[in-house]
Amino acid sequence: xxxxxxxxxxxxxxxxxxxxxxxxxxxxxxxxxxxxxxxxxxxxxxxxxxxxxxxxxxxxxxxxxxxxxxxxxxxxxxxxxxxxxxxxxxxxxxxxxxxxxxxxxxxxxxxxxxxxxxxxxxxxxxxxxxxxxxxxxxxxxxxxxxxxxxxxxxxxxxxxxxxxxxxxxxxxxxxxxxx
Amino acid sequence: xxxxxxxxxxxxxxxxxxxxxxxxxxxxxxxxxxxxxxxxxxxxxxxxxxxxxxxxxxxxxxxxxxxxxxxxxxxxxxxxxxxxxxxxxxxxxxxxxxxxxxxxxxxxxxxxxxxxxxxxxxxxxxxxxxxxxxxxxxxxxxxxxxxxxxxxxxxxxxxxxxxxxxxxxxxxxxxxxxxxxxxxxxxxxxxxxxxxxxxxxxxxxxxxxxxxxxxxxxxxxxxxxxxxxxxxxxxxxxxxxxxxxxxxxxxxxxxxxxxxxxxxxxxxxxxxxxxxxxxxxxxxxxxxxxxxxxxxxxxxxxxxxxxxxxxxxxxxxxxxxxxxxxxxxxxxxxxxxxxxxxxxxxxxxxxxxxxxxxx
Numbered sequence: 001x002x003x004x005x006x007x008x009x010x011x012x013x014x015x016x017x018x019x020x021x022x023x024x025x026x027x028x029x030x031x032x033x034x035x036x037x038x039x040x041x042x043x044x045x046x047x048x049x050x051x052x053x054x055x056x057x058x059x060x061x062x063x064x065x066x067x068x069x070x071x072x073x074x075x076x077x078x079x080x081x082x083x084x085x086x087x088x089x090x091x092x093x094x095x096x097x098x099x100x101x102x103x104x105x106x107x108x109x110x111x112x113x114x115x116x117x118x119x120x121x122x123x124x125x126x127x128x129x130x131x132x133x134x135x136x137x138x139x140x141x142x143x144x145x146x147x148x149x150x151x152x153x154x155x156x157x158x159x160x161x162x163x164x165x166x167x168x169x170x171x172x173x174x175x176x177x178x179x
Numbered sequence: 180x181x182x183x184x185x186x187x188x189x190x191x192x193x194x195x196x197x198x199x200x201x202x203x204x205x206x207x208x209x210x211x212x213x214x215x216x217x218x219x220x221x222x223x224x225x226x227x228x229x230x231x232x233x234x235x236x237x238x239x240x241x242x243x244x245x246x247x248x249x250x251x252x253x254x255x256x257x258x259x260x261x262x263x264x265x266x267x268x269x270x271x272x273x274x275x276x277x278x279x280x281x282x283x284x285x286x287x288x289x290x291x292x293x294x295x296x297x298x299x300x301x302x303x304x305x306x307x308x309x310x311x312x313x314x315x316x317x318x319x320x321x322x323x324x325x326x327x328x329x330x331x332x333x334x335x336x337x338x339x340x341x342x343x344x345x346x347x348x349x350x351x352x353x354x355x356x357x358x359x360x361x362x363x364x365x366x367x368x369x370x371x372x373x374x375x376x377x378x379x380x381x382x383x384x385x386x387x388x389x390x391x392x393x394x395x396x397x398x399x400x401x402x403x404x405x406x407x408x409x410x411x412x413x414x415x416x417x418x419x420x421x422x423x424x425x426x427x428x429x430x431x432x433x434x435x436x437x438x439x440x441x442x443x444x445x446x447x448x449x450x451x452x453x454x455x456x457x458x459x460x461x462x463x464x465x466x467x468x469x470x471x472x473x474x475x476x477x478x479x480x481x482x483x484x485x486x487x488x489x490x491x492x493x494x495x496x497x498x499x500x501x502x503x504x505x506x507x508x509x510x511x512x513x514x515x516x517x518x519x520x521x522x523x524x525x526x527x528x529x530x531x532x533x534x535x536x537x538x
Contacts, residue, residue, distance in 0.1 A: 020356070024185050027358045035185070035356035039211060039294070060451035061528055062355055 001056055003141055004064040006081050007131075008049035009073025009094070014128030018071055019052035021132060024150055025142035026054035034062040047077050054141060069139065071131045073114065078102050092134045094127065110134055112176050118169060123162065126169035133173020144170065183358040188326040188348060189214035191359045192282060193222070195330035196254050198364040200373050201280070202228035203253040205242035207235055209261045210294045211350035212284035216256065226364075236261040240268030240281075247277040248396040250374060250381030252334050256282035258350070259300050260291055262308075269343050270309030274398030276380075276413075278337035280330070281315075282346045284353040287523035295523025296350035296445055301500035304347050305473040312410050314417045316344040316424065317473045319443045323357035325470075331362060338376060340420055347472060349496070351445045351525070420474055427476040430454065432465035432483050438535050439483050440466045441505045442494040445525070450494050453531035464535055472501065480508035490514045492534055497521060 005022065009015035016037050023033040036051040051064035069090045072078045074097040082102040085091060090108045093101065096115035112134060118127035136142055148167060155163035186194070193215050196204070204219045216232065223230035233239035239255050246253040257265060262283045272279050285300050287293040304317045316336050320326040326348055333344040365373065374383075382394055400406040428447075431454050432439070442450045447468040454464045467483055469476050484491070491513050493502040499517050506515050518534040520526045 020185070023356065027183055027185055033185070033358060036351065037354055039350075039354050059357075060455060061449040062351070062357075063449070063525060063527070065527055065529075 003054045003069065003139070004067050005052045005054075005069045005071065005135075006049055006064050006067040007052065007071040007073075008047045008077035008081055009128075011048045013048075013073040014125065015048055015071065015073050015077075016050045018128045018132055018135075019050035021147060021150065022135070022142060023052050023054065025146040028146050028150060029142055031056060032059050034059045036062045036064075047074070047080055049077065049081070069135060069141075071135065072098060073128065073131065074098060075100055090135075090138060092131055092138075094131070108138075110138060110177060112173070117172055121165050121168050121172065123165040125162075126165045129166045129169035130173040130176075133170040133175075134177055135173075136170075137174035137177040144174065183360050185356050186323065186359050187214050187354060187356050188320075188323045188352040189284065189354070190218045191323050191327040192330050192346065192348075193218035195327035195361060196280070196334070197222060197226055197228070198362055199252065199331040199334045200365040200370055201252045201254045201330070201334065202226065203243075203246045203251050204228070204255065205231045205233050205239040205246070205253070206255045206257060207233050207239050207261060209258045211286055211296075211353050212256050212258045212282065214353070215282065215284070236264035237268065240265040240272075243279050243281075244268055244272050244275070244277065247272060247279045248275070248382050250377030250383060252278075252280075252338075252373060254280040254282065254330075256284065258284045258286045258294075259288050259297070260286075262300060263303070266303070266309040268309075269315060270311055270313055271398045272343045273309070273313035273315065273413075274311060275396050276341045277343070277396070278334075278341050279343045280333045280337055280346065281343060283348065285347065285349040287521070293523045294350060296352075296496065296525065297521065297523050298349060298444060298446060298496040299498075299500070299521070300347065301472065301495070301497060304345050305475070305504075313413065314342070314420070314473060316340070316342055316420060316471065317347050318344065318426070318470060319347045319472050320352060321444050321447045321468065323352065323355065324359050326352055327359050327361065336424065338373070340416060341380075342416065342420070347444065349445050350523070424471060425474045425476045425479070426470035427479045428466075428468040428470060429479070429483070430466040430468060431458065431463070432467065433463060434485065434487065435463040436465040436483070436485075436488055437462060438464045438490055438492055439480070439488050440464060440492050440494060440531075440535070441469070441480060441501070442466065443469050443472055443501065446494045446496055449526060449528055450531050452528035453535065456528060457532060457535065462536070469501075475504045475508075477504065477508040480505060481510070484509065484513060488513060490516055492516045492518060494518045494526065494531055494534070496525065
């Protein structure tokens with residue numbers, strides 16, 4: 001199995017981090033992974049995006065042209081990448097910042113007000129973790145436990161409050177798709 | 180130690196260089212290699228090494244020249260426009276028979292170009308770049324793991340031949356993250372040995388050392404008869420490198436190949452995706468990926484050609500540079516076609532497929 005993702009949003013929304021934590025979790029589960037960010041002038045104002053691949057096979061080209069999954073944290077990300085999602089693929093969209101959505105009717109679309117959820121949890125910066133929760137809840141791409149372990153190692157000492165908020169946000173995302 | 184970590188190519192090559200015994204690093208920042216200099220700035224003091232952000236690329240390469248003359252493992256890095264500035268210094272280092280490692284994280288050119296991945300520096304890296312009769316050993320990674328492994332290889336080759344070695348990567352390999360496993364760092368004992376291997380020629384201050392005598396490190400020789408001898412000797416060294424150090428990877432090379440692809444670095448990764456897809460569709464295509472682009476593995480290419488092969492396709496992120504070496508290898512026996520992208524744009528596996536299937 002090979003899953004190709006694009007995660008995209010405004011700079012600062014944490015789109016690149018979504019790809020990073022999913023790739024790290026994939027690596028911890030002994031899968032092949034790659035993470036290729038867009039860099040350069042595109043970062044300012046438009047969409048900061050990352051191509052991530054998680055695969056049982058070695059990864060040749062790390063470039064994702066037609067993603068299985070698009071995580072769109074803002075409307076420009078949908079406008080740019082939704083037309084390329086594979087038929088039957090998945091769009092995870094941040095409803096708070098994607099007012100127009102997409103006209104695609106041949107893909108699965110999950111919309112969630114990620115800004116609102118993050119605000120309720122108490123930290124705006126965990127909105128990307130809601131998206132991760134939705135992705136893993138819907139697809140089983142990587143296990144929650146793997147993410148929890150990695151995040152704990154990363155944040156337990158540095159910022160335990162943020163760790164709690166992150167885990168809460170992932171769970172919240174998983175809940176949305178388990179309903 | 181052998182645990183995998185997810186790292187950018189720029190950081191991975193820096194970490195691997197430190198583990199290979201690099202204790203001196205001088206550079207000037209430039210996108211898309213800035214994570215490399217950042218990593219060195221952060222980590223060099225932790226291994227009792229010296230990091231200097233030089234006032235320019237020219238200053239940095241001349242610091243490398245000086246440090247190398249002291250027999251130390253020293254590295255610099257930059258991206259295309261900065262590498263051009265280093266070319267004079269590289270020629271001096273080659274002329275003075277000194278080991279050094281230079282990393283080029285290529286971006287689009289010419290001139291300031293852009294900051295996206297490209298392979299437009301192939302000619303500069305493999306055919307000289309600076310003035311005079313000299314050769315730089317050039318290795319071209321295509322994964323983050325290989326990028327890291329090449330730090331070790333580059334220092335080994337540099338020390339073995341007392342010659343500058345360039346790692347020719349690009350913005351994609353520098354910026355992307357992949358799992359990477361590192362070798363153990365050099366022990367104190369190994370570090371001592373690294374130093375000692377150069378004592379018979381380098382400048383070092385230990386006057387009690389029994390073999391201590393005057394060592395001159397220089398690339399200037401006014402007497403043409405002496406210079407003739409010096410350059411002839413350099414030539415003999417390059418012959419030896421050509422004989423011993425060619426490296427390449429074969430991917431899906433077989434007697435069934437209808438087309439043989441030649442690509443290096445990032446371009447080779449994209450080509451592999453195309454080859455996999457074509458294999459599933461019943462077309463057999465092989466890939467020769469030069470790992471050393473100088474010395475160039477000509478024989479590996481000519482060996483892969485047989486009766487069934489209809490053509491050779493070269494894929495590069497430039498206007499067509501390595502294709503000249505491929506044509507030398509093919510030597511007129513088959514058509515050699517070219518797929519290139521410039522300006523920091525990458526080709527897709529679909530475009531490579533279309534080129535292969537083109538009649």
